[in-house]
Amino acid sequence: MISCADAVQRLWSYLEDELTATDRQAVDDHLAFCRRCCGEAEFAAELRHLLASAGEVSPPLPDDVESRLLAVLDTFETFDDAETADSADQPGGNEEVQRDS
Amino acid sequence: MPDTTEFKEVVRPHLPWLFGLACRLAGDDAEDVLQDALVKAYRHYDQLRDRQATAAWLRQILVNQVRDRHRHAARHAEEVPVDQDDESTSLYRRLVDEDPLPYSDSLHLDFLSCFTIPDVWAVLDDLPDHYRTPLVLVHMYGVPTREAANALGVPLGTLLSQLHRGRQRFEDALWAYAEKHELLADRQGAL
Structure with missing residues (x-):
């Protein structure tokens, strides 16, 4: 039988359903006779619920932030266009350099 | 391109949930971090093979950006906080021992009901990054522990340890916050 410390250590993984079958059974066996750890488990479950509830509330995305985020991508498009134009001009540019030399 | x-x-x-996650993980740097993540996503867009996986893909890139920023900050910090493995008293046991709500029939649940969602975020925001980030990803955004460990670039055992200590720190911080803001006194008056 695992100790209270071991049971408490595993409670969150137990609640997240991430324990092996053996470890889960060990926690179940402990909770079956330990009233205090049942309280710990109930408290951990409620705390987990509180955290998950907080995760469902997101700060709003301001319109100006969204605009700025997407505007950065436009600079790439502009850059791409310039790059394309540069590469199209490249042979002529090289010729000019060769002529100058 | x-x-x-x-x-x-x-x-x-x-963008709305990405910005929310960025705010939770990077605070005031949220917009910068998200912008860097979007640029990286744009540059590697051809790697997104399954459109159904867009959310997970974007989340991974955002978390990578946050992780890099935290690492950069840690390198420049004068002191890197390292917690010893401790056996601090759980919040549940402290509640039972100290009985701050003597007229409550369900003390531990009544204690948690004192906290609003903004209270919870205020408590989380004060935690060190290496505790807050795993807590936010796993317990608030439902990211499986293996995926979170992969996203943060740490072994699974390290992540589980960070989660364990992070929860301890979070519980301690909840108690301190309740005392500081007299949440229990308000609740006692209501019982």
Whole structure:
């Protein structure tokens, strides 16, 4: 039988359903006779619920932030266009350099 | 480079929750971090093979950016906080021992009901990054521990340890916050 410390250590993984079958059974066996750890488990479950509830509330995305985020991508498009134009001009540019030399 | 218009159409629906996650993980740097993540996503857009996986893909890139920023900050910090493995008293046991709500029939649950969602975020925001980030990803955004460990670039055992200590720190911080803001006194008056 695992100790209270071991049971408490595993409670969150137990609640997240991430324990092996053996470890889960060990926690179940402990909770079956330990009233205090049942309280710990109930408290951990409620705390987990509180955290998950907080995760469902997101700060709003301001319109100006969204605009700025997407505007950065436009600079790439502009850059791409310039790059394309540069590469199209490249042979002529090289010729000019060769002529100058 | 991918088509900008198409890329925008793909990411735009995800921006609200991405910004929320960025705020939770990077605080005031949220916009900068998200912008860096979007640029990286744009550059690697061809790696997104399954559109159904867009959310997970964007989340991974955002978390990578946050992780890099935290690492950079840690390198420049004068002192890197390292917690010893301790056996601190659980919040549940402290509640039972100290009985701050003597007229409550369900003490531990009544204690938690004192906290609003903004209270919870205020408590979380004060935790060190290496505790807050795993807590936010796993317990608030439902990311499986293996995926979170992968996203943060740490072994699973390290992540589980960070989660364990992070929860301890979070519980301690809840108690301190309740005392500081007299949440229990308000609750006692209501019982």
